[in-house]
Amino acid sequence: MQNTKQTSEFSSETLELVNKIIKRYPEGRQKSALLPLLHIAQSENSGWLSSETMDYVASLLEIQPIEVYEVASFYSMFNLQPVGNCVIEVCQTGPCWLKGSEDLLAHFEKKLGIKPGETTADGRFTIKTVECLAACGNAPVIQVGTEYHENMTSEKADQLLSKWTAENKCSHTNPYL
Amino acid sequence: MAQQILLNNIEVPGLASFEVYRKLGGYASVEKTLKNFTPDEVTAEVKKSGMRGRGGAGFPTGMKWGFIDKSTNNPRYFVCNFDESEPGTFKDRHIGQLNPHQLIEGMILGSYALGARTSYIYIRGELFYVLRIIEKAIEEAYAKGFLGENILGSGYSLDLYCHPGGGAYICGEETALIESLEGKRGNPRIKPPFPAIVGLYDCPTVVNNVETIAALPWIMNNGADAYAAIGVGNSKGTKLISACGHINKPGIYEIELGLPVEEFIYSDQYCGGIRNGNKLKAVVAGGSSVPILPADLILRTAKGEPRLMSYESLAEGGFETGTMLGSGGFIVMDDTTCMVKNLLTFARFYHHESCGQCSPCREGTGWMEKILQRIEDGRGTMKDIDLLVSISKHIEGNTICPLGEAAAWPVASAVRHFRQEFEDHVKLQQCPLSK
Numbered sequence: 001m002q003n004t005k006q007t008s009e010f011s012s013e014t015l016e017l018v019n020k021i022i023k024r025y026p027e028g029r030q031k032s033a034l035l036p037l038l039h040i041a042q043s044e045n046s047g048w049l050s051s052e053t054m055d056y057v058a059s060l061l062e063i064q065p066i067e068v069y070e071v072a073s074f075y076s077m078f079n080l081q082p083v084g085n086c087v088i089e090v091c092q093t094g095p096c097w098l099k100g101s102e103d104l105l106a107h108f109e110k111k112l113g114i115k116p117g118e119t120t121a122d123g124r125f126t127i128k129t130v131e132c133l134a135a136c137g138n139a140p141v142i143q144v145g146t147e148y149h150e151n152m153t154s155e156k157a158d159q160l161l162s163k164w165t166a167e168n169k170c171s172h173t174n175p176y177l
Numbered sequence: 178m179a180q181q182i183l184l185n186n187i188e189v190p191g192l193a194s195f196e197v198y199r200k201l202g203g204y205a206s207v208e209k210t211l212k213n214f215t216p217d218e219v220t221a222e223v224k225k226s227g228m229r230g231r232g233g234a235g236f237p238t239g240m241k242w243g244f245i246d247k248s249t250n251n252p253r254y255f256v257c258n259f260d261e262s263e264p265g266t267f268k269d270r271h272i273g274q275l276n277p278h279q280l281i282e283g284m285i286l287g288s289y290a291l292g293a294r295t296s297y298i299y300i301r302g303e304l305f306y307v308l309r310i311i312e313k314a315i316e317e318a319y320a321k322g323f324l325g326e327n328i329l330g331s332g333y334s335l336d337l338y339c340h341p342g343g344g345a346y347i348c349g350e351e352t353a354l355i356e357s358l359e360g361k362r363g364n365p366r367i368k369p370p371f372p373a374i375v376g377l378y379d380c381p382t383v384v385n386n387v388e389t390i391a392a393l394p395w396i397m398n399n400g401a402d403a404y405a406a407i408g409v410g411n412s413k414g415t416k417l418i419s420a421c422g423h424i425n426k427p428g429i430y431e432i433e434l435g436l437p438v439e440e441f442i443y444s445d446q447y448c449g450g451i452r453n454g455n456k457l458k459a460v461v462a463g464g465s466s467v468p469i470l471p472a473d474l475i476l477r478t479a480k481g482e483p484r485l486m487s488y489e490s491l492a493e494g495g496f497e498t499g500t501m502l503g504s505g506g507f508i509v510m511d512d513t514t515c516m517v518k519n520l521l522t523f524a525r526f527y528h529h530e531s532c533g534q535c536s537p538c539r540e541g542t543g544w545m546e547k548i549l550q551r552i553e554d555g556r557g558t559m560k561d562i563d564l565l566v567s568i569s570k571h572i573e574g575n576t577i578c579p580l581g582e583a584a585a586w587p588v589a590s591a592v593r594h595f596r597q598e599f600e601d602h603v604k605l606q607q608c609p610l611s612k
Contacts, residue, residue, distance in 0.1 A: 029359070031359065134269075
């Protein structure tokens with residue numbers, strides 16, 4: 001049930017933002033806008049980057065598709081496979097581990113019946129483990145879209161899951177807006 | 178109360194808005210500097226202040242600026258390193274989120290000193306919500322004439338932009354950051370040439386940490402001598418310490434360098450002691466990369482002197498009995514903590530974050546993670562412990578960038594100071610501390 005729709009071209013509003021971003025870099029250096037554009041493209045294509053989507057980004061920046069693939073595959077925020085509607089990223093590095101991130105992860109796994117890297121059968125949730133989110137003072141920490149949720153507990157996780165289920169939470173929103 | 182340079186107004190409601198920031202004296206340093214100082218005089222002032230880079234390396238900031246090549250007509254770039262990702266470090270986010278204008282004010286000063294007409298704030302992609310706050314503040318600064326063409330009629334013009342990363346710790350290394358800003362994989366460059374000669378778009382570039390840049394307005398307002406009067410020895414000024422782990426009061430504290438470590442951990446003004454009245458077991462004092470120290474060696478040097486929060490005192494004893502101030506990421510562990518498991522999480526981190534260019538790091542970090550997992554699971558041998566140390570020694574010094582050392586030091590230091598605990602895992606064939 002995962003969304004695997006083909007890439008769609010950016011709307012005129014998104015293109016306006018894209019052009020504004022490209023102008024931030026010197027002439028002929030438009031490739032610099034690649035990471036910003038990949039973030040936008042991922043958010044507008046169900047939270048992942050298909051090769052069609054990456055080819056489209058390459059065409060906007062007038063670079064070769066391979067230059068996009070090699071970058072998208074390097075950075076951990078880009079998903080190269082379909083994901084659920086709401087991606088829950090659980091930090092597992094030292095400071096979060098000291099404050100119980102393993103129990104928190106186990107709680108999410110049990111509640112959703114999936115392991116990290118997997119998506120629920122209804123396509124709603126994906127769990128992903130991530131490395132340090134730099135909010136260690138409020139560990140354990142999770143990220144959903146551009147939101148951080150800090151000082152997490154299993155009770156808080158339950159509340160958030162109920163809320164997200166009720167509102168059909170989508171974590172793929174244009175990060176610039 | 179310690180002198181506050183970065184956090185003095187942090188709790189003022191609405192500080193992120195231009196209005197409130199300006200009312201509190203914000204942007205005064207830009208007015209003063211553009212009117213009364215030449216760019217080279219700003220660099221001289223920063224040199225004199227004794228400011229050292231707050232990202233972790235502690236390199237003198239003014240000296241770094243002094244290396245910039247001003248001999249050609251190429252554009253020069255000033256870049257803010259906001260790729261805060263070193264485990265235990267969460268101070269820059271605090272500034273960006275609550276006091277973005279102080280960072281922008283510092284960016285204007287640094288850009289002016291270096292002669293940059295375009296500057297970038299490279300912020301880790303996970304912090305898009307902070308990027309939005311900074312972009313809003315940048316818009317306000319443009320509207321009020323502190324950015325853009327002919328700032329305050331001085332003839333100096335500057336454009337400032339934010340640039341998001343994509344989730345890669347390695348982009349905190351300045352040449353990887355530059356590659357990333359050019360739209361490439363974050364592979365560190367071979368140095369020399371250093372960025373001050375060949376940096377962004379092959380032009381002279383200086384990259385500085387958020388905290389370093391945010392301190393510049395205070396230095397220009399109050400003078401280098403006032404800044405250098407704070408601190409101890411070659412550790413001048415204040416430092417943000419982000420404290421986490423098993424303490425009663427995790428958070429971000431601005432200290433005058435030279436504060437005793439014991440006071441920092443136990444005083445109610447700072448960490449407030451160890452949780453549940455437990456005993457202190459170990460501290461990672463400057464972000465996950467620096468050597469871990471057991472309680473006795475973090476509180477006192479091997480010579481028995483009180484350990485201070487300064488570059489020199491934390492390093493006292495070298496890597497045998499000392500550590501580093503690093504980024505100020507202060508991770509505290511109580512006596513319930515397994516040293517093997519803690520190290521395993523760091524080894525996994527470095528394995529995940531290795532860019533893969535250099536084989537010792539690419540392969541070695543994976544081997545270390547695997548061996549640590551084996552020991553933690555009770556499947557390790559005594560030989561594995563020596564093998565770990567041997568791998569760490571073979572990574573150290575054999576890579577293009579310091580991620581190799583960052584991965585090796587925690588391993589070598591944990592085995593050095595807690596070898597018994599590793600051996601217990603092997604003998605018991607399980608973790609002695611696991612539930």
